[in-house]
């Protein structure tokens with residue numbers, strides 16, 4: 001877990017003020033998030049509790065990257081971000097979206113070679129129909145949409161977060177199975193990471209698009225509906 005890396009680095013960063021400030025901020029946020037997850041798990045038998053509200057998805061992305069960048073650096077890997085210049089808000093459960101990003105980026109980290117890199121980029125798209133088309137045309141690509149109405153996917157704007165890695169990639173024959181609970185190729189994996197991603201994106205009526213090539217890497221996109229909210233052009237809000 002990323003916070004473990006912070007603790008391991010602590011003795012070597014005694015005089016690093018920036019490290020301590022980041023650590024304090026991240027530790028507090030993580031403890032709160034872990035508490036809520038534990039609470040959710042204890043409540044598993046009851047209907048799932050969620051904290052849906054208006055959030056800035058860019059903050060989710062940047063918080064998650066900041067949380068994982070030391071784990072990446074430990075592996076000699078780098079996580080870079082290229083964010084859409086338009087800012088927007090989505091209606092979502094922030095903790096759960098962060099959990100989705102952690103699970104996806106952690107998989108990329110596990111798949112990376114030494115000095116590998118992960119790029120996270122975001123954009124607002126007017127339709128997700130191009131993803132469906134790509135998945136239909138190319139075996140080994142996957143697309144799920146959880147829009148309640150078929151037509152929504154073509155008329156609705158989505159906020160798309162893409163995580164790209166230059167890791168091992170996923171063999172074509174396995175790609176259809178990776179969202180199944182307990183499917184894993186790792187000694188210490190539970191195989192629950194992507195099952196959780198699937199469930200959370202489904203609960204948000206979003207979409208998932210994945211393309212991967214063995215030996216080359218993986219592009220993993222999640223789309224979250226903008227719910228009729230107009231993206232704000234940041235240049236108008238300076």
Ligand SMILES: Nc1ncnc2c1ncn2[C@@H]1O[C@H](COP(=O)(O)OP(=O)(O)OP(=O)(O)O)[C@@H](O)[C@H]1O
Nearest residue numbers: 107108111169178184185189190191192193194218
């Ligand atoms: N970016 C990726 N590159 C290569 N393989 C991947 C990638 N993402 C997922 N996979 C494959 O999908 C499998 C399932 O992933 P999932 O996150 O569900 O479980 P896990 O990572 O094995 O275990 P856990 O996340 O529970 O610790 C992985 O074991 C791996 O084989």
Ligand SMILES: [Mg+2]
Nearest residue numbers: 103107193194
């Ligand atoms: Mg995983």
